Each structure stands twice: as structure tokens, then as C-alpha cells.
Amino acid sequence: MTKTVIVVDKPEITDIETFMQVVEEIALRKKLIQAGNNLRVDIKAREAMGNTRVGVDTVMPHVKAEYVIKPTVLIIRVRQPLTWQDQLPARVFIILLVREPDPFLEDFIIRLVNEDFIDELADFNQPPESIRQLVIEGRK
């Protein structure tokens, strides 16, 4: 069971294209995915099938693919809401990189049932490291 959790605040991002670029860059730099992947296309394709919104301004874009090296929860928070593919604003992006079913990821998703948990993830007063710890800790 893996527990790769990355949380970054990117207040400078103001458009979706830049956001997608940043996601891919982080994933490559941290060796979460292989080079020559379809990450950006796959995320968009998944959203096109049906939105992944889990909270008022929180979405959970995800891919399940062979090119994923490390199953990961990558949380990116932006200051200025971006218009997501469902045409609604989003400020917190919970990106899941999945290769095959993973108990940690599954447990994390189930925790999203709790709206307070989603609110905590979106709390900019909590630094990224606290959020990371919160996600890693799992259910108390």
C-alpha cells in the first residue's frame, strides 16, 4: 500500500492550460508517471464523460493508466478559482493517479464523504504540509 501524497499551493495559476501543465510537470519531476504519457488528454477525456466534482469548489480529476508509476494523491490549491470543465469554479484539485485498485487511495476517497474533510483540504490557512499529514494520517 502506497502513501504518496503531494500537496502544493499554486496561487499564481489563473488558467486551466497552465494548471494542466503544472500537473504534468510535477508528475514527471516526482517520477509519478512515465514520460510519453497521455496525462492531460486522459484527464480531459475523463471529465468529458461526467464531472468529478466532490465539493462546491473541489474537483477530483483522475486517471487510471499503465503509465502511472506511483499511485498518488496530488492536491493542488489555487487562490483564484478556475473555471473547470463542468463550467463551474474550482480552487482545490485532488488529482488521483491510479495504476490499479489501491487500498490507501480507496480509503482516502471514502473520507471525502465527510464534507468537513473537504473543507479542511480547502482551508488555505493550513499550510500544504499540514494538509499532507492530514491525508496521510488516514482515518483516526
Added chain:
Amino acid sequence: MTNYQEEIVSALLKGDSYVTADELATLLHVSKKTVYRAITKINKSVAQPLIESERGLGYSLNYRSYLDTTNQSVKSQFTDFSPVERRNQVMIKVLFNAPFSLKLNTLYQTYHVSDELIRQDISVIGQLLSNHHLQLKQEHGTISVSGDEEEIRRVINDALVQSRAMNQEILSDFASEFADINVYDDQFLTAQLDWIQRSLSTTIPYPYNVNIFSHLFILIKRFRTGKVQESGKIEALGPEETAIIRHNDRMFKVANDVIKNTSDYLGTKLPEIESFYLLQYLISMRYDHDLAFNGEVEQVVLKLADGYIDGFDLQATNSRVLVLRNDLIGHLKPMLNRLKNHIVVVNKLLQDIKVEYGDLFSRVIEISRQLEKRLGEPWQISDDEAGFITLYFAKYFEEAPSTKKALIMCASGVGTSKLLNVKVRKAFPDLQVVAVISLADYERHPEKYADADLIISTVKVKPVNHAQLILSSAMFTKADRKRVEEAIADD
């Protein structure tokens, strides 16, 4: 208007379509019953209904009526009596006074209507009374009624039912509907109700409490303002009556005590038949326990209960159906006594039952007509009574565990479907979730999921069998929940 009533109107004003009783109850943090009651009161308080109900949809505000009402709230307090209300009030007065006559001038002085209208009223009242074999006599500017005492009281009772006084659930509210019921009568009658409850170690719920209260109120008024004709029947109870008394000796003793108290209160010796009349009411109530049964159930009661159960195609061997059958028998036994003795109970939820459980109600009516014909009995099950029976079946069907099978799906089978799965199971614990799968899994092996009735999915999919697709957000919003709820309820 009370706070509840204002909140309901305000909720309907904000909503752009229908709002169900359930939604209003959740919003106000009250029971559905309270919502029904509040809506009835709101509509009763204005000239034309403010809130309209539509079967299967819920409630909506009649905006025109709302504007009229809010513009004329002061004026509405002075709304005239409708012709039906006026005739009812006049008829009740004349019946209470029977066989004595009353001056038409005095009777009509508060209504300010023409002689022609009075003439028409009298003609209508006369016709109505003649249907009950009562004679209305008019001479020298006075009117009076004569006829059988039981019929006189029955018509008074029917008129009280029609005046909606019996919609009052609490005795003091019921008593306040009558201008001429004084504080002593109110206290005396309430004490008799308490006495009956204590003696039988039971609680008399609405509407039976109001029924007994009104029976005793009519009795007191008949002896006080009119003259009760002692017919031959009063002198001698027949073998049938004697058998009923013997069979319900404990209740007859209580009825006797109450009639004796009433005699003392009125300072008049009441005839023995009054105890029998009261006994008829006591055996026509639904009790919390086996008090009314004496361990025996008449064949006709069993036939009725089984007739309804068969009519709904339920298997009498199922344990839930057996519980329903027992509940029904408990209700039908006193109902039969009511029907035989012409005791009318008002079902103030009737309109709401028709809206909320329209199909069930229609079916109950249909089965009732068939059973009446099959059993060849002289009585007919009224809409009010059918409404009560409907509630037993509504409870049965609402509590039925869902037999529907659901698939929960998303694109990957590991993302939003996992979240949705937890939310759906939490909201619908009885729904059988057969699998949480990816769209690809489903499209690859549709035969594995052929028995699914619902597909709750965050992605679009074309069901390969009879399954109904409910496209949902991973947030599983209120609107999503409602659609699942409707799909589960849909047969």
C-alpha cells in the same frame, strides 16, 4: 398565521415548482402530519385555497389567491357565511330544539339575508331532513322538527362533521368551535372523557375522543334545549342489543357511569337507552390493546381483512403481511361497529392521503366496493374510513425493504464510484448494491450485471438490459437522491 404556517407559505413562495410534504417537514423540522394540519388550517383561514395539492407532485402556492389574501387580510376576517354554512347552522339549532319551534326572525337575524333566501334555505333543509325521515314543520313564522331521536342526533352529528368542527384534534379546540358550549359543559365533558379513559385504562386518540365528546355534547343539548321523545325502543332493548351489552359488560358499566353522571349534571333522569348509545361509541373506537376484542374476531372482520390483503396481491404467509393483517383486524373490528351504528368519524387527513397515496387510496376504494358486494352487508365504507385503511397499506409498502438491485459506476471504477457507493449506501441502506464497477467492465461483460435494476453512475452509459440509468454527481446532491428514491419507489 402561526410561525409554521408562515414558514410553509414562505417556502412555497420561494419554490418555483411543487414542494412535497416531506420536504416541508424537513425544512420546518416537524412531522408530515403537522405539515398537513398546518396546510388545512391555512386553507381554512382564507376565502379560497391558498395552497393547492397535486397528486404525485406535492404542494404549490395559488399565487393569485396569495395576492388577494395578503391585500385583503383585514377584510377576510369579515367573510360572510357560505349558504351551506348558514343552512348548517340554522339546521343544527332547529334540531337541538326539536320538537320545539323557533322563530325564523330570531334564527336568521345574524345572517342579513332576504326572505326569498330564507324560503330557499328552509326548502333545502326540509329535503335533507326528509331523507332521514324527519319532518320539518313551518307555521306562523316558526319552524320545528319532529321524528326519531336517533335520526335527529345523527343529522346533528353529520352537520357538525360537515362544519369541519370535528377536524379539531384537541378537545378544547373542538369545544371552542361552538359559541354556546359554556365552560361548565366543557369541563364536565372533558372530565367524562378522562373518566372513560381511566376506567378502561386506555387513551382515546383523535378522532374518537372528539366523537365521544360531540356525542355527549349533543346529548346534553338535546335534553337541555329540546325535548327527547321516548320511543318504544327506549323502553325495551331487543335481544340483539342485550347480547351486545352482555358481550361488552365492562364497557357497558363505564357507559352507565357516564350516563348517570350526565343525569346528575343535567338534573334529569336519562333513559337507559342512552347507556347503550354511548356503548356503541365505546365499541367503535380503535384501542391500543385488545380491550375491544374480548379475544374473538367476527368472521366478517376476518373476511374484510383478508379481502384487502388479497386485493393487494399480498401473500398471507409472509411475516410482514401477518403483522399487517393483525393491524388491519384491530382497525376493522371497531370500524364495523361504526358502520353498523352509523357512527361517522372524520378523517381530516383524507385530502392529503388522496394526494400522497392516490393510487393506494383508489385501490382501497375499489376493493371496498367489491367486498361490500361480496359480503352483502347493508353498510358502505366511506371515503374517510377508506382513508384510514389506506394508511395501513401505505405504512406496509413504505417499510418494505427494497428489492431493487443497483450497480454503481464511474469511468475507472476506482474514482468517483467509490465515493458515490458510500453515499448511496448511507442514504439507501436497503438498496442492494451488486457491484461498484468501471464503465469498461460493464461494457465488456454486460451479462454479468443483467439483473441490475438501476445504474447509478457518474458517467454516461447505455444500459444493456431493463436497468434504469441515474446519472449522478459524485457529490450525490439532494436532487440525485430524489431521483434514486423515485426509481426505487417506481414499480
